[in-house]
Amino acid sequence: xxxxxxxxxxxxxxxxxxxxxxxxxxxxxxxxxxxxxxxxxxxxxxxxxxxxxxxxxxxxxxxxxxxxxxxxxxxxxxxxxxxxxxxxxxxxxxxxxxxxxxxxxxxxxxxxxxxxxxxxxxxxxxxxxxxxxxxxxxxxxxxxxxxxxxxxxxxxxxxxxxxxxxxxxxxxxxxxxxxxxxxxxxxxxxxxxxxxxxxxxxxxxxxxxxxxxxxxxxxxxxxxxxxxxxxxxxxxxxxxxxxxxxxxxx
Numbered sequence: 001x002x003x004x005x006x007x008x009x010x011x012x013x014x015x016x017x018x019x020x021x022x023x024x025x026x027x028x029x030x031x032x033x034x035x036x037x038x039x040x041x042x043x044x045x046x047x048x049x050x051x052x053x054x055x056x057x058x059x060x061x062x063x064x065x066x067x068x069x070x071x072x073x074x075x076x077x078x079x080x081x082x083x084x085x086x087x088x089x090x091x092x093x094x095x096x097x098x099x100x101x102x103x104x105x106x107x108x109x110x111x112x113x114x115x116x117x118x119x120x121x122x123x124x125x126x127x128x129x130x131x132x133x134x135x136x137x138x139x140x141x142x143x144x145x146x147x148x149x150x151x152x153x154x155x156x157x158x159x160x161x162x163x164x165x166x167x168x169x170x171x172x173x174x175x176x177x178x179x180x181x182x183x184x185x186x187x188x189x190x191x192x193x194x195x196x197x198x199x200x201x202x203x204x205x206x207x208x209x210x211x212x213x214x215x216x217x218x219x220x221x222x223x224x225x226x227x228x229x230x231x232x233x234x235x236x237x238x239x240x241x242x243x244x245x246x247x248x249x250x
Contacts (some may be wrong), residue, residue: 006090029205046156120166153203159196
């Protein structure tokens with residue numbers, strides 16, 4: 001994994017600093033991620049591009065001097081231009097030596113287990129964690145000795161109005177690279193050519209989960225992983241419900 005820098009980093013920082021203002025972005029509990037030591041940030045995937053997580057990476061860059069190493073869709077590794085861009089950000093498409101090196105430097109890793117399945121749904125399905133039984137992130141946390149930090153927020157499913165289930169449609173039509181085929185409406189038209197709606201985004205960062213480290217859970221023990229998965233998923237859902245409750249009480 002190369003260190004982030006160059007044109008991709010400059011473009012990323014500029015774009016998401018603008019969007020922080022556009023969405024009046026607020027993050028609560030950031031101090032958890034400012035403490036020393038690498039952590040696995042496990043987050044809800046808002047639609048369609050996890051804008052809140054992108055804004056979080058910029059906020060952490062300003063405080064820590066690096067972008068968290070996001071694990072992103074595998075298609076980014078197959079396309080030369082996208083690979084150049086993601087390499088410039090220090091993002092990866094899976095576990096490997098780069099993640100090991102980042103953890104050794106004490107740098108955070110960011111994953112969204114729901115991926116496009118969660119982020120490219122219709123307006124009928126909002127603010128509900130949908131990870132299935134994707135357990136790879138837990139094995140990664142155990143392998144690298146990473147505490148798990150749950151993250152979710154409010155406003156993240158309101159930036160665009162989803163018109164269809166893009167993940168299901170992409171699979172049905174066998175879109176190359178496993179990409180979704182999603183339609184969404186933003187402030188100025190159809191995504192991806194439209195600005196997002198100017199909704200306020202408030203993000204909550206939870207307390208680290210360490211049970212998998214304290215109890216030394218065996219990564220081959222599927223039953224134990226599923227139990228831990230339910231705990232992490234529940235923590236993320238509770239944060240999201242809490243963030244939305246704050247807005248309704250305001």
